[in-house]
Amino acid sequence: MNRILTPQGAALTAFANRLVTAVTLSFLLISQSVEAANPTFSTTIPRGAQAGTEQKVTFYGDRLSDAEEILFHHEGISVKELKVLDSKKVEVTMMVAPDCRLGEHHLRIRCRSGISYARNFWISQFPNVAEVEPNDDFENPQKISLNVTVEAEAKSEETDYYQVTAKKGERLSVEIEGLRINNIRNNIAIDPFVSILNKERFEIASADGSALLKQESILSVIIPEDGEYIVEVRDSAYQGRGRYRAHIGTFPRPLAVFPAGAKAGSEMEFKLIGDVKGNFSTKAKLPLTTTEGTFGVFGAQGGLKSPSPNLVRVSEFDNFLESEPNNSSKEATLYEGSLPVAFNGILEQPGDTDYFKFKAKKGESFRFRVYADSIGSPVDPVLYIYDANMKSLGSSDDADGTKDGRVDFKAPSDGDYFVRMRDMLKNGGPNFIYRIETEPRSPSIAVTMPEMLRRELQYRKQFNVPRGGYYAMVVNTSRRNFSGDLVFDLPSLPQGVTWESGKIPGSVSQFPILLKAAPDAPIAGGMYDLLVKNTDQDQPVEGKFQQALDLVRGPQNGVEYYTRRHDKLPVSVVEEMPFSITIEQPKVPIVRNGSMKLKIHANRLEGFDRKITTRLIWKPPGITSPSTVVFGEKENTIEYELNANGSAEVNTWNVTVIAEADAGKGLMVTAAPFVKLSVEEPFVEMKLNLTTAKQGEQANMLANVTKLRDFSGQADVQLVAIPAHATVPIMKIDQGTTELSLPVQTSEKTPVGQHKNLFCTVTITKEGEPIVHRVGMGGTLRVDPKPKEAPQTKVVANNKPVSEKPLSRLEQLRMEAKQQTGN
Structure with missing residues (x-):
């Protein structure tokens, strides 16, 4: 079974870039507590509504008692009434427009304490x-009419049966929304299986997943005779434990659309392929831009549409369609124009392979990218590029975490070239569509945000700015096919909110933005654009922020199963926090191979004495620091140590910290105003010469000192990383010092051997603050053992009798015998 790893499903992304509809509501229960924290939004019941109707929906989550508004990512839905039931439930009466697009929508809850994650x-x-x-x-199924959407719950070891009445020759279609509509952490709520049976329990057809919607099942049959039919819905492994929606009716359900894309802003006639009643055509007008690069095509028959669209690519390229036979290079479909273009084809039979022939000039560079699996095609594509002699210039099976491949092509000479497409397993069929886009290497900027918490892409992607306070975000900017400085642009924000950043140097891809809310800013919020632009006015390049919405994560360990994208930034003004954070502006720079301690102050409201965790969310290039530093309860000042390596980028940077505290109702987050951090070259450098000392003796380590920049006064020099039981006093130098003797005093306990990696700290004081250097890296002190003393000889005085050695018993007997014999 294929996992949903790429954006798939029922959503039509036609108007993803329109302004978000957000209806301000009459708020019935407002919590004024300064201890409120970001809301949690988990799901709704029901999970959907009918176009052109009014629907009462219950929102479930936590910390929802101050809910004020529902934010919609797309047009077509508004709110008539919002009622807070308790801290975990909000009842909302929705108004769905008759022309609201079918399929998936995304929405959020905005509370006075912040904006929630997006759910569908x-x-x-x-x-x-x-x-x-x-x-x-x-034998006792639930009887339903045709053309309804069943809102149901899948349970473990349970099968649901629905009975419909159908006539001979009618189309009976079923489409399930199951896996995509449940948010159960690290678990798949339901992997839908569906079948259609007659009353004699004969299975007419069944489905367990689909190429079009991956693990979601779709099924269509032609009814063989008038009568009652049973639709069976269950989890494929009988382990369901979540909600599902079953569309059951006579609607068309094409499996593919051809061509698989068209030029942005154009009107195209598409052929819808694979419906049980036969193929049919429809015209569609494509938007100029989309968030995900796709557009949903609905084919209508008999006044009904499929519940979800067939996706096609939207790009800047003209279409070029294959012409059969093109199964070899000799039969290749010839494209006589110039690249870029989009090649479109169908692998209509098992074993089918398609060739296109094109021309390119020496040095021309294009990225050939396949779109098949990512737009709901069953093709597992393998892409090849050859020169005129069929020499391979590149091939690709899977790329960028998808089954769809890509090949970077640069023409080695003027001439003819071939692009070839086949299925990995040599499968084929009428719905095996594909599209190959030839992307020029044109400049572009990708704008995203870093993953702040592993396997949780929406974490800290809602920017809730406290009144009179700050919030900081870090933005990733990826330059493609150009270099240079960049700048941010946030053309619109909530009333009373301003932003601050700076120019993003060409060497930097990640940069912070600081949001500030005025003390009297209205409590409000919405969805806003975040743009990044280059500074070269002659060749302007612009990128727009996109956020990944990981809507479903399953086993193992929270792998992404279903992810969509959105191109707006959620920003709101929230209630004042019971604390704020400031950084004391450093008066001196941090130097390369140096360190600095930032002083951070917590300003607490009366009675707020909780721990506060601070985090330097962005560091200038070459700067390192601890991941967090914590204010203890009632503590108001801490130091946050920074270290600069030898290649830290010399510049003046804006830095901030975010601070979070749990006041018993979840985390509250704020940020400090920017301070300027100047990174500069060091003032001095040193070389430490190899020094030898004997245990218990003093040796002088000679340091060669080089002044790199002028400084006034004297600097303290401390030799660091010396062995145990050795001491060195703090020495002094000034800018005229060229040599320094460091007296190393060892003891009898100082370990013998070579002690490497010694270095010195040089501390220059300026305006009352230290500028700390680390210099002389790699110094060596050799400690030799203490010399051994000569052994002492014992002298016996002449006037002291010398004691005789006592006789053994045998010697005594011999002496007695000798005396008795007179000898």
Whole structure:
């Protein structure tokens, strides 16, 4: 079973770049607590609504007691009434426009304490019908009308049965929204299986997943005779534990669309392929831009549409369609124009392979990228590029975390070239569509934000600025096919909110933005553009922020199963925090191979004495620091140590810290105003000469001192990393010093051997603050053992009797015998 690893599903992304509709509501229950924290939004019941109707929906989550507004990512849905039930539930009456696009929408809850994560909500052409239990007995199914959307719950070891009445020759279609609509952390709520059976329990057709919607099931049949039919829905492994929506009716369900894309802003006639009643065509007007580069094409028949669209690519390229036969280089479909272009084809039979022939000039460079699996095609593409002699210039199976491949091509000479496409397993069929876009190496900027918490892409991507306070974000900017400085642009923000950043140097790809809310800024919020532009007015390049919405994560360990993208930034003004943070502006620079301690102050409201965790969310190039530093309870000042390596980029940078505290209702987050951090070259450098000392003796380590920049007064020099049981006093130098003797006093306990990696800290004081250098890296002190003393000889005085050695018993007997014999 394929995992949903690329944007797929029922959503039509036609108007993703329009302004967000956000209806301000009458707020019925407002919490004024300064201890409020970001809201949590988990799901809704029901999970969708019918276009052109009014629907009462319950939002579930936590810390929702101060909810004020629902923010919609797309047009077509508004709010009539919002009622807070308790801290975990909000009841909302929604108004869905008749022309609201079908399929997936995204929405958020805005509270006075912040904006929630985005979750999805689904719009159908059919009325909702609630599941009625018990319906797990084939003989006693739930009876429903055709052309409804069943809102139901999948349970472990349970099958749901629905009975419909259908006529011979009618189309009966089922489409499930299951995996995509549940948010159960690190788990798949339902992997849908669906079948259609007659009353004799004969299976007419079944589906367990689909190429079009991956693990979601779709199924269409032609009814063989008038009668009652049973639709079976269950988890494929009988382990379901989440909600699902089952569209059951006579709607068309094409499996593919050809061509698989068109030029942005153009009108195109598309052929919809794979419906059980035969192929048909429809015209569609493509938007100029989309968030995900795709557009949803709906084909209507009999006044009904499929519940979700077929996706096509939207790009700046003209289409070029294959012409069969083109199964070899000799039969290749000839494209006589110049690149870029989009090649479109169908691998219509098992074993089919398609060739296109094109011309290129020496040095021309293009990226050939396949779109197949990512737009719902069953093709597992393998892409090849050859020269005129069929010499391979590159091939690709999978790329960029998808089944779709890409090849970077640079023409080695003027001439003819071939592009070839086949399926990895040599499968084929009428719905095996593909598209190959030839992207020029033109300048562009990709704008994203770093992952702040592993396997949680929406974490800290809602920017809730406290009244009278600050919030900081870090933005990733990826330059493609150009270099140079960049600048941010936030053309619109909530009333009373301003932003501050700076020019992004060409050497830097990640940079901070600071948001500030005025003390009297209205409590409000919405979705806003974040743009990044280059500074070269002659060749302007612009990129727009895109956020990944990881809507479903499953086993193992939270892998992404279903992710969509959105191109707006959620920003709100929230209640004042019970604390604020400031950084004391350094008066001196940090130097390369140096260190600095930033002083950070916490300003607490009366009675707020919780711990506060600070984090330097962005560091200038070459600067390192601890991941966090914590204010203890009631503590108001801490030091945050920074270290600069030898290649730290010399510049003046804006730096800030974010600070978070848990006041018992979740985390509150704020930021400090920017301070300027100047990174400069060091004032001195040193070389430490190899020195030898004996245990218990003093040796002088000679340091050669080089002044790099002028400084006034004297600097303290401390030899660091000396061995145990050795001491060195703090010495002094000035800018005229060229040599320094460092007296190293060892003891009898100082370890013998070579002690490497010694260095010196040189501290220059300026305006009362230290400028700390680390110099003379790699110094060596050799400690030799203490010399051994000569052994002492014991002298015996002449007037002292010399003691005789006592006789053994045998010697005594011999002496006695000798005396008795007189000898």
